Amino acid sequence: MSDVADLGLSTDDAFARYEAVRPRLPTASFPKASQHGQSLADVADRWDGFVLDAFGVLNVGDTPIPGAVARMADLRRMGKRLCVLTNAASYPRAEALAKYRRLGFDFTADEVVSSRDIAAAALPRIADGARWGAIAAAGDSFADIPTKITDLHDTADWSGIDAFLYLSTARWTPSLHAKLLREMDRNPRPLLVANPDLVAPREGGLSIEPGFWAHDVADRTGATLHWCGKPFPDAHLEAAARTGLAPHRLAMVGDTLHTDTLGGRASGMGTILITAHGLFAGRDTAPFIAASGIIPDAIVTTT
Numbered sequence: 115m116s117d118v119a120d121l122g123l124s125t126d127d128a129f130a131r132y133e134a135v136r137p138r139l140p141t142a143s144f145p146k147a148s149q150h151g152q153s154l155a156d157v158a159d160r161w162d163g164f165v166l167d168a169f170g171v172l173n174v175g176d177t178p179i180p181g182a183v184a185r186m187a188d189l190r191r192m193g194k195r196l197c198v199l200t201n202a203a204s205y206p207r208a209e210a211l212a213k214y215r216r217l218g219f220d221f222t223a224d225e226v227v228s229s230r231d232i233a234a235a236a237l238p239r240i241a242d243g244a245r246w247g248a249i250a251a252a253g254d255s256f257a258d259i260p261t262k263i264t265d266l267h268d269t270a271d272w273s274g275i276d277a278f279l280y281l282s283t284a285r286w287t288p289s290l291h292a293k294l295l296r297e298m299d300r301n302p303r304p305l306l307v308a309n310p311d312l313v314a315p316r317e318g319g320l321s322i323e324p325g326f327w328a329h330d331v332a333d334r335t336g337a338t339l340h341w342c343g344k345p346f347p348d349a350h351l352e353a354a355a356r357t358g359l360a361p362h363r364l365a366m367v368g369d370t371l372h373t374d375t376l377g378g379r380a381s382g383m384g385t386i387l388i389t390a391h392g393l394f395a396g397r398d399t400a401p402f403i404a405a406s407g408i409i410p411d412a413i414v415t416t417t
């Protein structure tokens with residue numbers, strides 16, 4: 115866990131920050147009211163497939179959510195298509211898949227889409243042939259990203275870096291953030307954010323994720339950043355393509371309003387908010403929904 119995880123952001127802090135950066139997020143229309151249920155089983159008949167957020171829906175940190183493994187099996191028996199869509203970009207999708215299997219889930223490689231993959235595919239479009247400098251977790255070999263990548267943590271002089279790729283906060287610090295701000299001021303370069311989340315729910319509270327720092331870069335430098343992952347449409351549309359279903363036949367299932375619900379609606383999917391785990395665990399979601407106007411199609415307690 116990174117030392118910046120100790121910034122101690124609360125759910126209210128994260129929500130307020132999401133609202134503040136809303137102009138950078140996609141726009142969407144929402145239903146007037148939400149259907150309520152106890153679990154996905156109560157609302158499953160409305161959709162033919164489900165795009166599942168991982169953190170707060172399948173697992174919290176390294177712990178599976180009780181009943182989630184059995185629910186996935188039930189949905190498959192009902193003939194529903196499934197795809198996991200995760201903003202976890204610190205490690206390759208193969209490791210994410212291995213983790214879900216370890217937790218007891220049976221997803222296939224084709225049923226997992228990570229924002230890291232969306233970002234890898236976007237690199238040539240943004241700066242073809244560039245020398246990318248990555249903000250990454252320790253030991254990342256970048257073997258799954260087919261381009262020239264330098265680990266910024268191993269490099270004191272960033273003057274030869276053509277573009278920045280934000281994958282992970284695992285080793286990021288306020289002093290490195292200050293250095294990135296100086297670099298972007300001195301010589302503005304493309305910055306691709308492979309995880310737009312501000313925070314992620316862990317067993318011990320909320321961790322700070324790349325989006326938290328990246329929005330600060332955008333605020334302070336005026337730079338236009340490139341975003342890959344929920345709530346931006348490329349990620350949701352890739353997940354929909356994996357199911358073979360049109361977006362309107364799918365529901366995006368998640369624990370957040372500004373990533374899962376907003377992104378799901380913006381890409382034409384229905385949306386289901388899980389309230390007992392993840393960002394809103396232990397909180398009444400109604401005031402957050404009213405304040406943001408981000409209204410899920412369905413709200414259920416647990417997966």
Ligand SMILES: [Mg+2]
Binds near residue numbers: 169170171370
């Ligand atoms: Mg989540």
